[in-house]
Amino acid sequence: MRKFLNDPKTFVNEFLEGVALASGGALKFDPRYHLIYRADMPDPNKVSIIQGSGSGHEPAHTMIVGRGMLDAACPGDVFAGPPVEFVTETTKLMNSPKGVLYIVNNYTGDRTAWEMAKELMEAEDYKIGYLLVNDDVAVKDSTWTIGRRGVAGNFFVIKAVGAAAERGAEMDELERIGNKVIGQVRTMGIALSSCIPPVRGTPLFEIADGEMEVGIGIHGEPGRERRKMGTADEIVDIMLDAVVPDLPFKSGDEVCLMINGLGGTPISELYLLYGIAHKKLADKGIKVFRSYVGEYCTSLEMAGSHLTLLKVDDELKDLLLAPADVAYRVF
Amino acid sequence: MRKFLNDPKTFVNEFLEGVALASGGALKFDPRYHLIYRADMPDPNKVSIIQGSGSGHEPAHTMIVGRGMLDAACPGDVFAGPPVEFVTETTKLMNSPKGVLYIVNNYTGDRTAWEMAKELMEAEDYKIGYLLVNDDVAVKDSTWTIGRRGVAGNFFVIKAVGAAAERGAEMDELERIGNKVIGQVRTMGIALSSCIPPVRGTPLFEIADGEMEVGIGIHGEPGRERRKMGTADEIVDIMLDAVVPDLPFKSGDEVCLMINGLGGTPISELYLLYGIAHKKLADKGIKVFRSYVGEYCTSLEMAGSHLTLLKVDDELKDLLLAPADVAYRVF
Numbered sequence: 001m002r003k004f005l006n007d008p009k010t011f012v013n014e015f016l017e018g019v020a021l022a023s024g025g026a027l028k029f030d031p032r033y034h035l036i037y038r039a040d041m042p043d044p045n046k047v048s049i050i051q052g053s054g055s056g057h058e059p060a061h062t063m064i065v066g067r068g069m070l071d072a073a074c075p076g077d078v079f080a081g082p083p084v085e086f087v088t089e090t091t092k093l094m095n096s097p098k099g100v101l102y103i104v105n106n107y108t109g110d111r112t113a114w115e116m117a118k119e120l121m122e123a124e125d126y127k128i129g130y131l132l133v134n135d136d137v138a139v140k141d142s143t144w145t146i147g148r149r150g151v152a153g154n155f156f157v158i159k160a161v162g163a164a165a166e167r168g169a170e171m172d173e174l175e176r177i178g179n180k181v182i183g184q185v186r187t188m189g190i191a192l193s194s195c196i197p198p199v200r201g202t203p204l205f206e207i208a209d210g211e212m213e214v215g216i217g218i219h220g221e222p223g224r225e226r227r228k229m230g231t232a233d234e235i236v237d238i239m240l241d242a243v244v245p246d247l248p249f250k251s252g253d254e255v256c257l258m259i260n261g262l263g264g265t266p267i268s269e270l271y272l273l274y275g276i277a278h279k280k281l282a283d284k285g286i287k288v289f290r291s292y293v294g295e296y297c298t299s300l301e302m303a304g305s306h307l308t309l310l311k312v313d314d315e316l317k318d319l320l321l322a323p324a325d326v327a328y329r330v331f
Numbered sequence: 332m333r334k335f336l337n338d339p340k341t342f343v344n345e346f347l348e349g350v351a352l353a354s355g356g357a358l359k360f361d362p363r364y365h366l367i368y369r370a371d372m373p374d375p376n377k378v379s380i381i382q383g384s385g386s387g388h389e390p391a392h393t394m395i396v397g398r399g400m401l402d403a404a405c406p407g408d409v410f411a412g413p414p415v416e417f418v419t420e421t422t423k424l425m426n427s428p429k430g431v432l433y434i435v436n437n438y439t440g441d442r443t444a445w446e447m448a449k450e451l452m453e454a455e456d457y458k459i460g461y462l463l464v465n466d467d468v469a470v471k472d473s474t475w476t477i478g479r480r481g482v483a484g485n486f487f488v489i490k491a492v493g494a495a496a497e498r499g500a501e502m503d504e505l506e507r508i509g510n511k512v513i514g515q516v517r518t519m520g521i522a523l524s525s526c527i528p529p530v531r532g533t534p535l536f537e538i539a540d541g542e543m544e545v546g547i548g549i550h551g552e553p554g555r556e557r558r559k560m561g562t563a564d565e566i567v568d569i570m571l572d573a574v575v576p577d578l579p580f581k582s583g584d585e586v587c588l589m590i591n592g593l594g595g596t597p598i599s600e601l602y603l604l605y606g607i608a609h610k611k612l613a614d615k616g617i618k619v620f621r622s623y624v625g626e627y628c629t630s631l632e633m634a635g636s637h638l639t640l641l642k643v644d645d646e647l648k649d650l651l652l653a654p655a656d657v658a659y660r661v662f
Contacts, residue, residue, distance in 0.1 A: 001540070001541075001560075002523040002524050002540060002560075002634050003523070003600060004523075004563045004566060004596065004600040004601075004603060004604050004636065005562070005563050005600065005603060006562045006563045006564055006603075011599075011603070014563075014603045014606060014607075015599040015600070015602040015603040015606070016602075017606045018601075018602035018603050018604070018605040018606025018607075018609070018624070019602050019606075020606075021605065021606050021609040021610070021619075021622075022602065022605050022606075022609070022622035022624055023622075024619075024621065024622070055599065056597075056599070058597060058598045058599040058602075059598060059661075063598065063602070159662070192333040192334070192335075193333050209332070209333060210332075229332075229333075231336070231337045232335045232336050232337045232345075233337055235335060263597050264595045264632055265335065265632065266387075266389060266594050266629060266631045266632050267389045267390060267394065267626065267629075267659075268342075268346040268386065268387070268389040268631075269334060269335040269336065269346070270335075270349075271346040271347075271349035271350050271353065271389075271394070272335060272336060272337075272342070272345045272346040272349050273335050273349070274349040274352065274353050275345060275346070275348045275349025275350075275351075275352050275353075276345075276349075278349070278352040278353070279352070288352075288355075290355065291352075291353035291354075291355070293349070293353055293658075294659070294661070295598065298597060298598075300597045300599075301595055301596065301597050301634065303333050303632065305335065320662075324662055326661070327624075328598075328625070328661055329661060330390075330625065330627075330657070330659055330660060330661070331490070331651075331655055
C-alpha cells in the first residue's frame with residue numbers, strides 16, 4: 001500500500017495527534033472522540049462552531065479548526081460519519097451560553113449522527129444551531145445521500161459563519177449568514193482516478209486511463225456519467241454548464257471561484273483549470289471577487305477537481321476577508 | 332493520461348496564466364519567458380529576488396511570488412531549467428539599483444543557466460547576488476547534479492531572505508542571511524510512486540507496490556536505495572537518521588520541522604509523519620519552533636515526502652514569522 005501509516009486502525013488518531021502537535025499549543029487533541037479543538041475555547045461570549053464528517057477529506061475539516069473557522073472537529077473514521085457520542089461529548093466540551101452551532105454536510109451517515117445528537121442535547125436544554133451544506137449540483141440523490149451532497153462549498157460556510165461568530169454574532173444571525181452562503185454556493189466535480197482507503201488497502205473503484213467520472217462523489221460514489229477523458233477546456237465547460245445555470249449565476253454577479261483539488265492532482269493543473277474558468281466566467285460577465293485554488297475538500301489521493309462558485313455581496317465579502325488562523329497554512 | 336490539460340506543450344504557460352488571473356492584479360504574467368512577477372516591482376529601495384528552476388515542483392516557485400517572498404519566477408518546462416534568455420530578460424525587467432538576487436537550487440541545468448546569466452549581466456554592470464541551495468542530504472552527486480541537490484529547504488531560504496529584503500536589507504546582508512539558512516537546513520525524502528510528466532504521458536520510472544525509494548530526487552532520479560516499504564515510524568527514523576547527524580542537530584536546538592508532500596500524498600499522511608517526527612525530536616531534546624506541513628516542493632503527482640529541519644536562532648525566527656503574501660494561500 002503506497003501510504004505513510006503504521007496501522008490503518010489508528011490512522012485517524014495518529015494524524016490528528018500530528019495536527020495538534022503542529023499547532024504550537026493552539027489546538028488540543030482528545031483521542032477518545034477523534035477530537036481536535038481550540039485550546040482557547042469555549043468562550044462564553046462566542047457561539048461555538050463544530051463539525052465532524054468522515055475522515056479522508058483533509059484539510060476538511062480537522063485542519064480548519066482555529067480562530068475565525070471551526071472551534072472543534074470530531075470526525076469519524078475514513079469515509080464514515082462520527083458516532084453520536086463523539087458529537088454529544090464534543091458539544092458538552094465546547095458548550096457556550098450563546099449555543100453550539102453544528103455545520104453538517106449532507107450525507108445520510110453524518111445527518112443521522114448530528115440530528116440525533118441535536119435531539120439529545122436539546123432534551124438536556126443545550127442551545128443547538130444547525131446548518132446543512134448541500135452545494136454539489138451533480139446528482140439529486142446518490143449512493144449514501146438523499147438530496148444534494150455537501151462538498152467544497154462547506155469551506156465558505158465555515159469561513160463566513162466563523163468570522164461572524166468571532167465578532168460576537170448570535171445564533172440566529174449565524175444561521176442566517178450560513179444559509180445565505182448555502183443558498184448561493186454551487187459545486188461540480190470530476191474525478192480521474194480512485195482513492196485508497198487505508199483499512200481497505202486497494203482502490204475503492206476503477207476509472208480506466210482515458211476516462212473520467214463526471215459528478216463524482218467524494219467517497220467514490222457515482223456521479224452523472226462515465227465519459228471519455230476531455231481536454232481541460234472541455235472539462236471546465238462541463239463544470240460551468242452544471243454550476244452556472246443552477247443558481248443561476250448571471251452577468252453582473254461577483255463570485256468567489258474555487259478550484260478544489262481532490263488530493264492527487266498537482267496544483268499546477270488546478271491553476272490551469274482556474275485560468276480557463278476565470279476567462280470563461282469573464283466572457284459571461286461574471287466577475288471573480290476572490291480566487292481559491294488548492295485542496296479544500298479531498299478524497300484521500302483521488303485525482304480530480306471540484307469547481308465551486310459562491311455569489312458574494314458586501315456582507316459576504318467582508319466576512320470572507322476577515323482574519324482566520326488554522327493548522328492548514330503555508331507560513 | 333490522468334491530467335487536466337489541453338496540450339502538454341502549452342501546459343506551463345497555461346497554468347502560469349491561471350496563477351496571474353487568480354492573483355487579483357497582484358501578479359503579472361509574461362508568456363515569452365514563463366514569467367510571473369509582482370505588479371509592484373521593481374522597487375528602487377529593494378533588492379529584487381528571482382528564481383527559476385524546472386516546472387513541476389509547484390507551489391515552488393511560481394506560486395510563492397509575492398510580498399515577502401520572490402519578486403519574480405521564470406521557470407523552464409517541466410523538470411527543465413530555464414533558458415539563459417529567460418533569466419537575463421527577467422533580470423532586466425526586475426532590475427533595481429540595489430541589485431538582483433538569484434536563488435538557485437543545485438541542479439546542473441539550473442546552475443548552467445543562472446551562472447551564465449550572472450556573467451552576462453555583470454558584464455553589462457548589473458549588480459547580481461547569488462545563493463545556491465543544496466539541502467538534500469540523500470546523495471553527494473546524482474543523475475543531474477554535482478553536489479547535493481536543492482529541495483524543500485529552498486522555501487526557508489526564500490522566506491528569510493524575502494522578509495529581510497522587504498525591510499530594505501542590502502545585497503551583502505541578504506547573501507549572509509541566505510547562506511546562514513543554507514548552512515543550517517537539511518532534507519531527506521522518500522518516494523512511494525513515480526510521477527507523470529505531461530509531455531511524456533507515462534510514469535517516469537516505476538516503484539513496485541510494497542517498495543519505496545529512499546533519498547529520491549524530485550525528478551525521479553535515484554536516491555540511496557530501493558527498500559521494502561516500511562511503517563511510518565520506520566520511515567521517520569530513516570529520514571531523521573539521515574538529517575539529524577548531518578548538521579548535526581543537537582539537544583537544546585530549536586528547529587523548524589517541515590513535512591513536505593511530493594504531490595500525491597494526502598495531507599492526513601503528512602500530519603501523521605509530522606506527529607511521529609515531532610515526538611522523536613522531543614526525545615532527542617530538539618524543540619520545534621514552528622511546523623510546516625503540506626506541499627512546498629513537489630514532483631507533480633509523486634506520492635512521497637521530504638522531512639526538512641532548519642536550525643533557528645532569534646534572527647531567523649523573526650524573519651520566518653514576518654508577513655508574506657503569495658498566490659499559494661488558503662483564505
